[in-house]
Amino acid sequence: MSDIAKLVINGQEYEFPVKVGTENEIAIDIKSLRAATNGVITIDSGFKNTGSCESKITFLDGEKGILRHRGYAIEDLTKKAGFLEVAYLVIFGELPTKEQFSKWEADIKRHSLLNEEMKNIIDGFPKKAHPMGMLSSLTSALTAFNPATVDINSEEQVYGAITTLMGKFPVIAAWAHSKNQGLPLNYANNSMGYIENIMQLMFRIPTEPYEMNPIAVKALDELLILHEDHEQNCSTSTVRIVGSSEAGLFASVSGGVSALWGRLHGGANQAVLEMLKDIQDDGGDVEKYINKAKDKNDPFRLMGFGHRVYKNFDPRARIIKNAADELFADLGTNDPVLEIAKHLEEVALSDPYFAEKKLYPNVDFYSGIIYRALGFPVEMFTVMCAIGRLPGWIAQWKEMRLNHEPIGRPRQLYTGEPLRAFKEFDER
Numbered sequence: 001m002s003d004i005a006k007l008v009i010n011g012q013e014y015e016f017p018v019k020v021g022t023e024n025e026i027a028i029d030i031k032s033l034r035a036a037t038n039g040v041i042t043i044d045s046g047f048k049n050t051g052s053c054e055s056k057i058t059f060l061d062g063e064k065g066i067l068r069h070r071g072y073a074i075e076d077l078t079k080k081a082g083f084l085e086v087a088y089l090v091i092f093g094e095l096p097t098k099e100q101f102s103k104w105e106a107d108i109k110r111h112s113l114l115n116e117e118m119k120n121i122i123d124g125f126p127k128k129a130h131p132m133g134m135l136s137s138l139t140s141a142l143t144a145f146n147p148a149t150v151d152i153n154s155e156e157q158v159y160g161a162i163t164t165l166m167g168k169f170p171v172i173a174a175w176a177h178s179k180n181q182g183l184p185l186n187y188a189n190n191s192m193g194y195i196e197n198i199m200q201l202m203f204r205i206p207t208e209p210y211e212m213n214p215i216a217v218k219a220l221d222e223l224l225i226l227h228e229d230h231e232q233n234c235s236t237s238t239v240r241i242v243g244s245s246e247a248g249l250f251a252s253v254s255g256g257v258s259a260l261w262g263r264l265h266g267g268a269n270q271a272v273l274e275m276l277k278d279i280q281d282d283g284g285d286v287e288k289y290i291n292k293a294k295d296k297n298d299p300f301r302l303m304g305f306g307h308r309v310y311k312n313f314d315p316r317a318r319i320i321k322n323a324a325d326e327l328f329a330d331l332g333t334n335d336p337v338l339e340i341a342k343h344l345e346e347v348a349l350s351d352p353y354f355a356e357k358k359l360y361p362n363v364d365f366y367s368g369i370i371y372r373a374l375g376f377p378v379e380m381f382t383v384m385c386a387i388g389r390l391p392g393w394i395a396q397w398k399e400m401r402l403n404h405e406p407i408g409r410p411r412q413l414y415t416g417e418p419l420r421a422f423k424e425f426d427e428r
């Protein structure tokens with residue numbers, strides 16, 4: 001492979017350096033394109049071919065179905081580590097020692113109390129406000145309660161902002177849930193682990209003792225690890241681009257939450273469950289929905305299928321499917337929606353349309369079924385995904401700032417009207 005790429009424009013040849021990543025990924029560095037060519041740009045709608053940065057956090061190979069954080073396989077991380085341990089790895093680059101982990105966990109817990117005035121903001125939302133909207137607003141509101149700007153060159157200040165957000169984010173998420181349910185807002189219990197705390201924050205009610213189900217805790221831990229980072233996806237790119245203007249961490253993550261909300265991204269887990277329920281209510285006719293998804297004149301898409309990067313299988317989907325089976329066996333529950341999902345997957349995978357377009361179940365195909373078994377209402381599914389993704393957003397924000405990346409500001413190809421004479425009202 002040559003280390004130079006050549007581009008010919010109007011008979012003139014230009015050369016650009018070729019960069020090679022750790023896993024032999026190849027990128028043409030076009031940094032000098034505009035300057036060298038007197039204004040030529042590239043167009044790549046949806047950034048399907050554009051690398052926005054160099055990153056040391058996550059490697060994924062969509063053809064081979066590989067996902068690794070800081071060099072560690074996702075299969076190992078879900079089996080052998082806990083959520084906060086992987087969060088430390090993703091954010092700081094190495095698995096923590098026992099001492100580092102104890103300090104990390106304690107520092108996060110120290111920040112698990114929200115300012116009581118946050119309750120005034122919660123009060124202002126209508127009861128049925130979508131929890132993703134509340135999560136995004138309240139994450140942004142953290143800026144008002146923690147107005148000090150973070151000096152990116154101060155390790156201590158950056159660490160403080162990170163532990164603050166890691167501590168407060170699940171509490172905000174739980175308060176959004178409680179608001180929806182008309183329940184009192186719970187406080188964190190710092191004698192519990194991070195995942196146990198999420199469960200009690202969400203589900204403990206004051207009238208009854210809360211019994212922690214270790215099976216549920218294990219399943220949630222695994223599910224959240226699977227979501228921790230996924231390199232330059234829509235919400236992460238949003239966090240990086242918001243942060244590139246030197247907006248703070250909380251404001252940047254709030255932008256990420258909004259980006260995650262859409263049903264083509266994290267919102268797919270809610271959309272999958274709604275789709276499965278529709279199929280169930282419609283008599284379970286899976287083939288009918290497969291045909292709808294294949295019909296170009298029908299806007300219906302098989303939610304939880306397809307991925308921008310994975311074109312073989314999504315390794316997270318494999319792990320989740322097994323986790324769903326284990327959880328249902330352990331809890332002894334039986335959800336007919338799981339059977340519909342499995343049938344739908346089977347029919348889709350044997351259909352040439354999906355094979356030709358390389359459409360496979362993604363992480364969200366089974367995640368909603370697990371959240372439902374754990375007791376979360378559908379509106380909370382994407383919120384849970386956000387809790388899982390938080391360490392990735394933080395790691396990517398930190399990496400972007402420490403690399404002193406320039407402000408994110410793409411170009412465009414203008415295709416509107418050329419200069420024209422202004423028309424007065426009576427001429428229009």
Ligand code: CMC
Nearest residue numbers: 263264265266268293301302303304305306307308357362
């Ligand atoms: N059902 C039916 N057809 C589909 C689907 C689907 N779920 N996904 C893609 N296609 C077709 C699409 O119509 C297009 O066909 P054609 O080439 O004939 O025009 C072709 O496959 C390529 O699709 P695309 O939309 O150009 O691919 P993309 O990379 O821009 O979109 C995607 C990726 C994930 C947005 C898309 O597959 C999709 O909408 N899936 C359903 C939503 C979903 O499950 N999203 C969660 C993604 S995983 C969680 C995360 O990381 O956020």
